[in-house]
Amino acid sequence: MGVHMELRLYDTLTKEKRPFVPLDPKNVRMYVCGPTVYDFAHIGNARPVIVFDVLFRLLRHLYGEAHVKYVRNITDVDDKINDRAARDFPGLPLNEAIRKVTEETGRQFHADVDALQALRPSVEPRATEHIGEMREIIEKLVAGGFAYVAEDHVLFSPQAMNAANSELPRYGALSKRSLDEMIAGARVDVAPYKRDATDFVLWKPSKPGEPSWPSPAGIEVQGRPGWHVECSAMAWKHLGTHFDIHGGGIDLVFPHHENEVAQSCCAFHQSRMANYWMHNGFLQVESEKMSKSLGNFVTIRDLLADWPGEVLRLNMLKTHYRSPIDWTMKSLEESAKTLDDWYRFAADVTPGKPAASVIEPLLDDLNTPQTIAALHGLRNSSDASGLSASLRLLGFLSESAAQWEGRKRQASGVDAGEIDRLIAERAAARARKDFKESDRIRDELAAKGVVLKDGKDADGKPMTTWELA
Numbered sequence: 001m002g003v004h005m006e007l008r009l010y011d012t013l014t015k016e017k018r019p020f021v022p023l024d025p026k027n028v029r030m031y032v033c034g035p036t037v038y039d040f041a042h043i044g045n046a047r048p049v050i051v052f053d054v055l056f057r058l059l060r061h062l063y064g065e066a067h068v069k070y071v072r073n074i075t076d077v078d079d080k081i082n083d084r085a086a087r088d089f090p091g092l093p094l095n096e097a098i099r100k101v102t103e104e105t106g107r108q109f110h111a112d113v114d115a116l117q118a119l120r121p122s123v124e125p126r127a128t129e130h131i132g133e134m135r136e137i138i139e140k141l142v143a144g145g146f147a148y149v150a151e152d153h154v155l156f157s158p159q160a161m162n163a164a165n166s167e168l169p170r171y172g173a174l175s176k177r178s179l180d181e182m183i184a185g186a187r188v189d190v191a192p193y194k195r196d197a198t199d200f201v202l203w204k205p206s207k208p209g210e211p212s213w214p215s216p217a218g219i220e221v222q223g224r225p226g227w228h229v230e231c232s233a234m235a236w237k238h239l240g241t242h243f244d245i246h247g248g249g250i251d252l253v254f255p256h257h258e259n260e261v262a263q264s265c266c267a268f269h270q271s272r273m274a275n276y277w278m279h280n281g282f283l284q285v286e287s288e289k290m291s292k293s294l295g296n297f298v299t300i301r302d303l304l305a306d307w308p309g310e311v312l313r314l315n316m317l318k319t320h321y322r323s324p325i326d327w328t329m330k331s332l333e334e335s336a337k338t339l340d341d342w343y344r345f346a347a348d349v350t351p352g353k354p355a356a357s358v359i360e361p362l363l364d365d366l367n368t369p370q371t372i373a374a375l376h377g378l379r380n381s382s383d384a385s386g387l388s389a390s391l392r393l394l395g396f397l398s399e400s401a402a403q404w405e406g407r408k409r410q411a412s413g414v415d416a417g418e419i420d421r422l423i424a425e426r427a428a429a430r431a432r433k434d435f436k437e438s439d440r441i442r443d444e445l446a447a448k449g450v451v452l453k454d455g456k457d458a459d460g461k462p463m464t465t466w467e468l469a
Contacts, residue, residue: 005363007062009245010322012253012277013174017365020276022244028059028068029243031235031274033252034124036075037105038084040299041112043312043327044249044283044290050313051280051321051366052247053118053395058362061354061393071238072121073231074109076102076128077211077224094209102126112300115309117395125234127225128211133233134225135216138202140267142217147202149217150193154203158182159196161262167271171198171262174277175254200259201226228259235273236264246274250281280321286328298327308407310396311336317368317394340408342375342391345384347401352385354393408468419450423464426452430462 007020022028032052035041041049052072059068081098089097110120138154141147146164147156158171158179172178183197190197205223206212212222225233235243241264248257257277264273282289285296303312315335319325355378361370371394378387391397399407409416422441429437442452449469457463 005360007058007363008365009276009278010365011275012279018276020244022063023242023275025063026067028063029239030056030059030068030070030245030247031231031239031243032070032072032121032246033231033248033256034072034074035105035109036078036080037102037109038078038081039105040301041109042290043285043298043300043303046112046116046300046312047280047283047316047321047325048247048249049113049118050116050316052278053116054317054362054368055245055247055278055366056119056121057393057395058359058366061359069123069239070121071123071125071235073234074102074106074124074126075227075230076106076126077230078227082210095211098211108301112304115304116300116313117309117398119395123238125238127230127234130230130233130237131213131225133237134203134229135213137229137233137236137263137267138216141202141263144266144269146262146266147217148195149219150195152205152215152219152221152223153191153193153201154215154217154219155194155199156202156259156262156266157195158198158200158262161266164266166269168265168269169261169271172258174261175258177254177258200228200255202229202263228256229263231256232260232263232267232273235260236268241268242270242272243274245276245278247278247280250279253277253279278321281324283325283327285326287326303332307332307336308339308404310339310398313395314339314372318372320369321366338376339396340404342379342387343397343401343404345379346388346391347397347399347404349384349388351389351392354390355383355386358390358393414448414450414468419445419448419466423452423466427462427464 008017009020010017030052032048035045052070056068056070081101082094085094085097085101089100092100138147141156142149142154146160147154161168161171162179172182179198203215203217203219203223203225205215205221211224213224215221215223235246246257261273265271284290285298288294288296290297300312311332315327315332316325318331318335355374357374357377358371361367361374364370375387375390378390388397422445426438426441429441445452445466450466451469453465453467455463455465
């Protein structure tokens with residue numbers, strides 16, 4: 001046993017790894033930005049799902065399952081959803097079409113993340129169920145002078161936030177940008193009713209037929225929330241005004257997380273929203289940025305047609321979560337081979353305790369590459385019960401060795417009965433010394449991707465086993 005280490009996590013805000021000290025060890029709280037449900041989730045979306053699932057499992061291991069609360073939202077009100085709904089269900093009223101799109105996509109997302117062996121979060125709030133909380137936050141911001149109403153919109157003013165002489169954080173601190181830089185590189189919507197280029201929308205009027213709710217701040221017309229305020233509202237409702245960990249992809253640091261901090265801290269007069277901001281790095285496919293135009297836009301669903309979810313999971317964890325990841329076919333094949341071996345060796349073994357050598361790297365800001373090296377170490381030292389327990393902690397070995405083998409054979413479209421019949425024919429041919437026929441059958445099976453292994457059984461009789469190439 002090595003020294004007992006404490007959990008250390010890298011915080012994007014302070015740019016350092018710090019010991020993790022929960023606000024309340026009996027109630028460890030984590031919020032992670034979930035999907036916008038308008039399409040199949042792509043493999044880039046799977047990265048935060050898997051990374052923060054490992055963290056969730058580790059926190060449960062350290063603090064007890066009853067003492068960890070993990071919230072991951074579903075964004076079900078968004079322009080992309082509206083566009084998709086109008087396109088896919090042109091005959092339906094928009095609100096009905098939207099419900100169809102978000103329910104179907106939500107179902108697909110759950111099926112995908114279940115296959116990746118990600119535990120369901122403790123709470124999975126939907127944006128449309130938290131409009132009341134959003135309006136409340138917006139009212140507080142207007143009352144505090146951090147937001148203003150203009151042409152039926154409510155806008156947040158980063159200038160007002162930075163001018164407030166108080167405990168509030170500085171707008172731009174999380175993404176390390178000054179307001180001047182933001183204005184210079186502004187991809188922000190230019191709108192005549194904005195006081196400043198960096199002001200962002202908290203609420204906007206709905207166009208006819210779009211989803212709409214009664215507006216806050218005395219606005220007469222109905223409207224809908226801006227994207228950023230949704231997460232502030234859901235985090236507040238389920239985790240309170242100040243919680244332990246907020247996670248998501250690195251692409252969300254600005255503007256999404258920066259704006260969440262601004263809204264939440266100004267509404268509730270807090271100096272922090274979350275104590276640790278964690279962000280996973282980008283994912284590329286075969287060394288190229290994933291894009292629909294390059295045709296390398298890979299959905300989780302596509303990959304699950306060819307690979308068990310655990311193979312995708314292992315492949316994701318071979319790279320440290322903060323590093324960019326290059327998703328390649330070669331790497332997937334290696335991950336599949338590794339899992340085949342682990343399944344054969346450890347899946348049917350009674351698990352002991354997860355090995356310290358596996359947990360210690362996880363405590364060091366989720367160093368999963370080092371953890372995987374430790375798993376290989378357990379395999380090489382033939383510690384089957386330690387390997388079994390360690391793999392289960394990490395979300396592997398969800399089935400028996402036989403189920404794993406069977407599923408692999410099924411996925412390859414191989415008919416096991418047919419193979420066994422051919423092996424019996426080959427054994428008969430060998431018994432009568434018809435080696436030409438025996439070789440012909442071996443070649444026929446090889447063409448199907450089936451490799452034969454001739455050996456002896458426990459009684460020394462010849463036997464043949466097979467596996468897929």
